[in-house]
Amino acid sequence: MTGEPIYLDYAATTPVDPRVIATMQQCLASDGCFANPASIHIKGRQAAAVAGQARKQMAELLNTSAERIIWTSGATESNNLAIQGAAKARAHRGRHLITMPTEHKAVVDTFRALGKEGYEISWLEPDSRGLLPLDTLAATIREDTQLVSVMHVNNETGVIQDIRSIGSLCRQKGVLFHTDAAQSVAKLDIDLSTLPVDLLSLTAHKFYGPQGIGAVYIADMTSGGISPIMFGGGQERRLRPGTLPVHLVAGAGMAAAIARQEMAANARHVETMRDRLWAGISDMAGLTRNSPVDTAFAGILNVSAEGVEGESLMLGMEPVCVASGSACNSTSGESSYVLRALGRDDRLAQSAVRFSFGHTTTGKEIDVAIGRYRRAIDRLRAISPASASVS
Ligand SMILES: *Cc1c(COP(=O)(O)O)cnc(C)c1O
Numbered sequence: 046m047t048g049e050p051i052y053l054d055y056a057a058t059t060p061v062d063p064r065v066i067a068t069m070q071q072c073l074a075s076d077g078c079f080a081n082p083a084s085i086h087i088k089g090r091q092a093a094a095v096a097g098q099a100r101k102q103m104a105e106l107l108n109t110s111a112e113r114i115i116w117t118s119g120a121t122e123s124n125n126l127a128i129q130g131a132a133k134a135r136a137h138r139g140r141h142l143i144t145m146p147t148e149h150k151a152v153v154d155t156f157r158a159l160g161k162e163g164y165e166i167s168w169l170e171p172d173s174r175g176l177l178p179l180d181t182l183a184a185t186i187r188e189d190t191q192l193v194s195v196m197h198v199n200n201e202t203g204v205i206q207d208i209r210s211i212g213s214l215c216r217q218k219g220v221l222f223h224t225d226a227a228q229s230v231a232k233l234d235i236d237l238s239t240l241p242v243d244l245l246s247l248t249a250h251k252f253y254g255p256q257g258i259g260a261v262y263i264a265d266m267t268s269g270g271i272s273p274i275m276f277g278g279g280q281e282r283r284l285r286p287g288t289l290p291v292h293l294v295a296g297a298g299m300a301a302a303i304a305r306q307e308m309a310a311n312a313r314h315v316e317t318m319r320d321r322l323w324a325g326i327s328d329m330a331g332l333t334r335n336s337p338v339d340t341a342f343a344g345i346l347n348v349s350a351e352g353v354e355g356e357s358l359m360l361g362m363e364p365v366c367v368a369s370g371s372a373c374n375s376t377s378g379e380s381s382y383v384l385r386a387l388g389r390d391d392r393l394a395q396s397a398v399r400f401s402f403g404h405t406t407t408g409k410e411i412d413v414a415i416g417r418y419r420r421a422i423d424r425l426r427a428i429s430p431a432s433a434s435v436s
Pocket of ligand 1: 056120151200228249251
């Protein structure tokens, strides 16, 4: 009755590319590169070569050098390492840090934890589209400011921050700049040879790689130094100890290499899908497009609908898989803190649905999603006076 699942939740995670699976299978095979790449015997050296190749592929995607890539378990850990590591390494110079309330939880909660440890955090409010006003940033940076962290593409709305201008301002003022690029790496062109970014977080499963592997890019390994937050065997330049998971690293490298070839075509495709979806629903009454029309990554479309509740809407749309607000908040029952920071009231934030698209999304899937969305809203609104007073 409900039919095959239609997956429109690529911002939460993506299916693993078959070419990535093949690479990982080779690694995991008993005659593959299963050995510990830190071992100096022949099998270890083979594994190290595979891991080295993957590091090069990741670096090439970002147009930087391989030694600036530190593997982690994903963007959550990368954010923790970059932010805590920078704050701690520079604590003797000052303890003022700057970020925004619209960041991913992995950034917001890392700064909150630092706040409890005696750091002073400035939370800069976005404009109505979600962008950081540069003059606000300029006015907030002080003598003792050590780090600014502003994400590249927002995971709920897709808004793209002007990280080139933000980074330039930080460079002028001698402040480190970190960006959480989990949603933009392999989707938007990122050239770290010219982009003034000191620290950048990424995660492979947002671009058709495996879950559990990510990286932090560190522009300056010497003076820009960050402190480790874990201790152990000294791997990854002593910044992220632990045995390297070679099959995951190889998968992430392959995903990066594929993205480098196919990024432009994928970008055009998701834009076509997004525009088709919006064209199919935008005539409905009471819709608010939370993703800005310009300055947004086309792979994400976030829409609120008056008189309905997001979770009911999501369930009413089955088997179309979308996110209500953010998947990371979806068990808390709270409305999205990102949308509220953009000035949406609680009810409108509650009704938000995030559609997100990938290179495997088809026009037919979009058409089914349009139909389900419209029908679910009509049904919920028909019972809305009662449900409004009950909830
Ligand atoms: C997905 C995501 C993360 C977390 O990535 P993990 O791989 O789950 O650690 C962090 N920041 C943003 C913006 C994300 O979209």
